[in-house]
Amino acid sequence: MTFAGVGTFMTKEISLEHVWVEFGEFTAVQKANLNIAGGEFFSFLGPSGCGKTTLLRCISGFQEPTRGLVKIGGKDMKGVGPNKRPTALIFQNLALFPLRSVADNISFPLEVRGVDKKTRRKRADELLELIALPGQGDKKVSELSGGQKQRVAIARALAVEPDILLLDEPLSALDLKLRQHMRTELRAIQKQVGLTFIYITHDQGEALTMSDRIAVMNKGKIEQIGDGKTIYDHPSTSFVASFVGENNVLEGTVLTNDGKMMQIDAGLGTLFHVESHPAGGPALAPGDACQLFVRPEALKIAKSDNSLNQFETRFVTEEFEGNMRHIVLDAQGKKLKLSLINDGTHSIGASAPVKLDFAPALGIALKPGELASA
Amino acid sequence: MRDLFYDLVKRNGMAVSIYLMVAVSLWVFLLIILPQLTMLDYSFRFNLPPGKIGGPEDVYTLDQYRYFFQGSGSSGGLNTLDIGILFKTLMSAVFVTVFDLLICYPVAFVLAKSSTGAKARLLVLALIVPYWINEILRAFAFRILFGSTGVINEVGMGLGLFDSPVDFIREDVALYAGLAYAYILLMIFPLYNAIESLDRNQIEAAQDMGANWWQVHSKVVIPYAKPGIASGMTMVFMLTAGALAAPQILGGPSNLWFTQLVYQWFNSGGNWPRGSAYAMILLVVCIALVLLTMRIFKVSIGEIKR
Numbered sequence: 287m288t289f290a291g292v293g294t295f296m297t298k299e300i301s302l303e304h305v306w307v308e309f310g311e312f313t314a315v316q317k318a319n320l321n322i323a324g325g326e327f328f329s330f331l332g333p334s335g336c337g338k339t340t341l342l343r344c345i346s347g348f349q350e351p352t353r354g355l356v357k358i359g360g361k362d363m364k365g366v367g368p369n370k371r372p373t374a375l376i377f378q379n380l381a382l383f384p385l386r387s388v389a390d391n392i393s394f395p396l397e398v399r400g401v402d403k404k405t406r407r408k409r410a411d412e413l414l415e416l417i418a419l420p421g422q423g424d425k426k427v428s429e430l431s432g433g434q435k436q437r438v439a440i441a442r443a444l445a446v447e448p449d450i451l452l453l454d455e456p457l458s459a460l461d462l463k464l465r466q467h468m469r470t471e472l473r474a475i476q477k478q479v480g481l482t483f484i485y486i487t488h489d490q491g492e493a494l495t496m497s498d499r500i501a502v503m504n505k506g507k508i509e510q511i512g513d514g515k516t517i518y519d520h521p522s523t524s525f526v527a528s529f530v531g532e533n534n535v536l537e538g539t540v541l542t543n544d545g546k547m548m549q550i551d552a553g554l555g556t557l558f559h560v561e562s563h564p565a566g567g568p569a570l571a572p573g574d575a576c577q578l579f580v581r582p583e584a585l586k587i588a589k590s591d592n593s594l595n596q597f598e599t600r601f602v603t604e605e606f607e608g609n610m611r612h613i614v615l616d617a618q619g620k621k622l623k624l625s626l627i628n629d630g631t632h633s634i635g636a637s638a639p640v641k642l643d644f645a646p647a648l649g650i651a652l653k654p655g656e657l658a659s660a
Numbered sequence: 661m662r663d664l665f666y667d668l669v670k671r672n673g674m675a676v677s678i679y680l681m682v683a684v685s686l687w688v689f690l691l692i693i694l695p696q697l698t699m700l701d702y703s704f705r706f707n708l709p710p711g712k713i714g715g716p717e718d719v720y721t722l723d724q725y726r727y728f729f730q731g732s733g734s735s736g737g738l739n740t741l742d743i744g745i746l747f748k749t750l751m752s753a754v755f756v757t758v759f760d761l762l763i764c765y766p767v768a769f770v771l772a773k774s775s776t777g778a779k780a781r782l783l784v785l786a787l788i789v790p791y792w793i794n795e796i797l798r799a800f801a802f803r804i805l806f807g808s809t810g811v812i813n814e815v816g817m818g819l820g821l822f823d824s825p826v827d828f829i830r831e832d833v834a835l836y837a838g839l840a841y842a843y844i845l846l847m848i849f850p851l852y853n854a855i856e857s858l859d860r861n862q863i864e865a866a867q868d869m870g871a872n873w874w875q876v877h878s879k880v881v882i883p884y885a886k887p888g889i890a891s892g893m894t895m896v897f898m899l900t901a902g903a904l905a906a907p908q909i910l911g912g913p914s915n916l917w918f919t920q921l922v923y924q925w926f927n928s929g930g931n932w933p934r935g936s937a938y939a940m941i942l943l944v945v946c947i948a949l950v951l952l953t954m955r956i957f958k959v960s961i962g963e964i965k966r
Contacts, residue, residue, distance in 0.1 A: 346868060347868075348864060348868075368864070368867045368868045369868065369869070369870045370870075373868070374868060375864075377861045377864070377865055379859065379861055381859060381864070381865035383862060383865075383866075385883050385884060394869055394871075398869065398870050398872070399870055445869075446869055446870065
């Protein structure tokens with residue numbers, strides 16, 4: 287799919303300044319502050335009800351913030367209706383018009399702008415060409431497959447020639463294979479048209495694979511903003527650590543912290559050494575309670591008897607996922623998950639104790655906070 | 661028919677199926693088809709005294725229909741009076757129907773899309789409650805409301821809008837108001853049902869793509885609600901054109917509704933065959949008008965029953 291010659295898209299940056307949205311007593315968004323650069327692929331990631339859709343509606347103009355400013359291209363958008371904003375929204379259910387043909391769907395934005403029929407049709411055909419559905423303009427929407435509808439929705443949004451494309455979980459209705467294919471395709475479209483994409487999702491896989499930057503949200507608050515690697519490797523709050531990807535969490539106490547290395551007692555009979563991450567979240571002082579996160583793939587079966595961060599566990603059960611084997615272990619009453627690549631060699635005895643360890647760089651100690659519910 | 665019955669039996673058991681089949685057949689045949697056929701038969705006969713019915717003079721004739729077109733005159737001139745009344749009745753019914761559509765569409769839209777749960781139910785209740793009162797009583801209430809010493813005249817004169825009482829009855833304002841009110845629910849509910857099932861995102865998508873509120877309605881909501889609009893308009897039109905109580909009570913003295921003619925032939929005229937012929941004419945003309953309108957607006961009957 288190529289988008290050369292679709293027209294030139296201006297691209298504008300967006301800034302949210304102290305945006306609050308309240309519905310009566312309920313605060314849907316609190317103090318959202320962020321800048322999205324022109325041409326960026328930016329995702330809001332969070333569980334349902336975290337306020338990400340409300341924030342998107344603030345940008346598209348369907349919702350006025352209770353307090354704070356939404357600026358697009360430096361211009362305050364207060365009082366500017368959704369039909370006057372340079373944004374195009376792709377809805378979760380796509381919201382294609384069932385009574386209109388594919389071409390009439392795509393050219394709807396031109397129709398309401400009073401563009402004549404011939405020009406509209408020409409433009410629709412161009413866009414159909416570009417979403418690899420040439421000559422399908424006279425079909426009914428219901429005759430298209432899920433992926434084709436998806437592409438028609440994108441073409442319709444692009445027909446507006448927006449500065450910013452907003453996508454509200456557009457892939458959630460597709461099956462797994464198509465979803466993964468569309469991830470790649472969406473990212474390719476974004477690169478080619480160079481438009482600012484703002485993407486809403488609860489699926490961390492989508493957010494991590496496509497985005498330049500991600501804002502993780504919980505209960506109306508933006509917990510962390512960063513690129514995928516930062517969010518995954520250096521979460522700044524317990525929520526981010528537990529929501530993005532899988533994580534094992536151990537409750538513990540900080541014994542020492544010299545700014546580079548911390549010692550943590552998690553009650554497993556071993557003093558854990560983990561690197562301090564001054565960039566990620568507030569620093570922990572000796573005596574502080576903490577939550578220690580170690581990802582399932584960071585845990586290793588200990589190769590020697592005296593490695594650092596070594597502790598003893600018992601095998602509980604194994605979940606087989608094809609490429610990965612997820613082994614559930616018990617460490618003094620705490621359930622831990624260990625993920626191993628299925629290379630056909632591992633075998634863990636059901637009875638003997640299993641000794642695990644992890645590299646100090648891969649343990650993340652954070653102030654105790656709310657964990658994402660499974 | 662046989663397949664339908666087997667299907668019914670499979671789903672509901674024998675007893676229920678037989679009851680359903682018998683009840684529906686009786687309803688359709690005894691209460692709808694048979695009376696209409698009798699009326700049709702009547703309309704093609706002469707109005708004979710009881711003694712001659714079944715006698716040699718009791719033959720089929722087009723005389724009753726001829727009367728509608730030509731009147732009693734043998735000169736072959738047109739019965740302009742009755743044709744005029746039919747025409748005026750149809751025009752008035754169209755006017756009332758369009759008027760109902762105009763006032764009901766916004767109400768139905770707000771009910772369906774803007775209000776939620778309990779609030780919508782309360783609004784619907786508020787719409788229904790007045791209909792617990794008998795239709796005739798409501799018509800008389802309108803007569804009092806629009807009478808020369810009625811509330812509207814009192815208020816109008818109190819505010820200095822007009823000096824002397826306006827004769828709303830003679831001007832047919834009361835009649836139109838009464839008819840428009842009588843069948844308003846039959847317009848609101850089909851519209852409400854149609855609009856209610858429209859996905860909210862469709863409206864927002866249209867707005868997002870630059871449509872103003874008029875374009876949202878003309879390009880998205882109305883096309884979608886077309887079957888509901890057609891169904892509401894058909895019902896209101898048919899019932900208004902066939903209304904008797906409201907024209908009888910609220911109509912001006914010089915204005916007859918076509919149903920009143922039918923009523924007169926049956927009742928004071930004592931001419932059942934002619935009354936039947938007039939009723940048939942009204943029925944056929946109304947159905948033809950509805951079908952023609954549906955064709956013009958490209959609505960099929962199949963769509964309406966959705």
